[in-house]
Amino acid sequence: xxxxxxxxxxxxxxxxxxxxxxxxxxxxxxxxxxxxxxxxxxxxxxxxxxxxxxxxxxxxxxxxxxxxxxxxxxxxxxxxxxxxxxxxxxxxxxxxxxxxxxxxxxxxxxxxxxxxxxxxxxxxxxxxxxxxxxxxxxxxxxxxxxxxxxx
Amino acid sequence: xxxxxxxxxxxxxxxxxxxxxxxxxxxxxxxxxxxxxxxxxxxxxxxxxxxxxxxxxxxxxxxxxxxxxxxxxxxxxxxxxxxx
Numbered sequence: 001x002x003x004x005x006x007x008x009x010x011x012x013x014x015x016x017x018x019x020x021x022x023x024x025x026x027x028x029x030x031x032x033x034x035x036x037x038x039x040x041x042x043x044x045x046x047x048x049x050x051x052x053x054x055x056x057x058x059x060x061x062x063x064x065x066x067x068x069x070x071x072x073x074x075x076x077x078x079x080x081x082x083x084x085x086x087x088x089x090x091x092x093x094x095x096x097x098x099x100x101x102x103x104x105x106x107x108x109x110x111x112x113x114x115x116x117x118x119x120x121x122x123x124x125x126x127x128x129x130x131x132x133x134x135x136x137x138x139x140x141x142x143x144x145x146x147x148x149x150x151x
Numbered sequence: 152x153x154x155x156x157x158x159x160x161x162x163x164x165x166x167x168x169x170x171x172x173x174x175x176x177x178x179x180x181x182x183x184x185x186x187x188x189x190x191x192x193x194x195x196x197x198x199x200x201x202x203x204x205x206x207x208x209x210x211x212x213x214x215x216x217x218x219x220x221x222x223x224x225x226x227x228x229x230x231x232x233x234x235x
Contacts, residue, residue, distance in 0.1 A: 009218025035235050051234065052160050054227060057211035082234060094235050115235060122208070122227075124160035135161040138231030 004062035008085040031106035035094040051084045054122035065116045073105035119146040165195040183216030206222035
C-alpha cells in the first residue's frame with residue numbers, strides 16, 4: 001500500500017504501521033518518522049502552530065515524492081500523513097512510514113521523503129507567540145538536505 | 152488569455168488578496184511576464200518580481216519563469232515552503 005493523506009485530525013503512528021504491514025510476510029523492515037510541534041523556535045516561545053497548504057497541489061506533490069522514492073528503492077509500502085490547521089505544542093504534524101524487505105531501503109527512503117517534503121510540498125507554518133504571529137522562514141539547511149539526494 | 156490566480160501564506164497576507172480571475176494583455180504569455188505585470192501594481196506586489204523569493208506553480212506544478220501560460224490556467228504564487 002502506498003498512500004498520502006492531508007488532514008486536520010491527529011493520527012496514531014502504531015495503527016498506521018500496523019496497517020502498512022497488514023497480513024504481509026515479505027516486509028522485513030519498517031522505518032518511521034514523526035514530526036512534532038516544538039515549544040520554541042529561534043529563541044521565541046511558540047504557543048500554537050498553524051499549517052496552511054495548497055489543497056490539490058499538496059496531495060499531488062506528496063504522491064510525486066512517494067513515487068520518486070519508489071523509483072529509487074525497492075519499497076513494499078509507504079504512508080505519509082500531514083496535518084493542517086491549528087496545532088498545539090506537542091502535537092504530531094507529519095508521519096512518514098516506509099516498508100521494505102531490508103532496513104537500508106526503509107531508512108533511506110524515509111529520510112528522502114521527509115527531505116523532499118520539507119522543500120517541495122506546499123505547506124506553510126505560522127507560529128503564534130506571546131509577541132504575536134509570524135510566518136516561519138524556509139531554512140537553507142532544508143535545501144541542503146534535499147540536495148544530498150540529487151546524484 | 153484568462154487565468155485564475157492564487158496567493159498563499161505570507162504573500163497572501165502582504166498583498167491582502169486571495170486571488171481571482173484575471174484577463175491578461177496580449178504581451179503577457181509566460182510566468183516571467185506575469186511576474187512583471189503583477190509587480191507593476193506597486194507596493195507589496197513588487198515581491199512577485201523575478202529574482203525575488205516567491206515561487207510559482209502553474210496547474211499545481213512548480214515552474215520556472217519561462218513556462219508558458221495557457222487558457223484557464225491556475226497560477227499560484229507563494230513563499231518557499233515550510234512544512235514537515
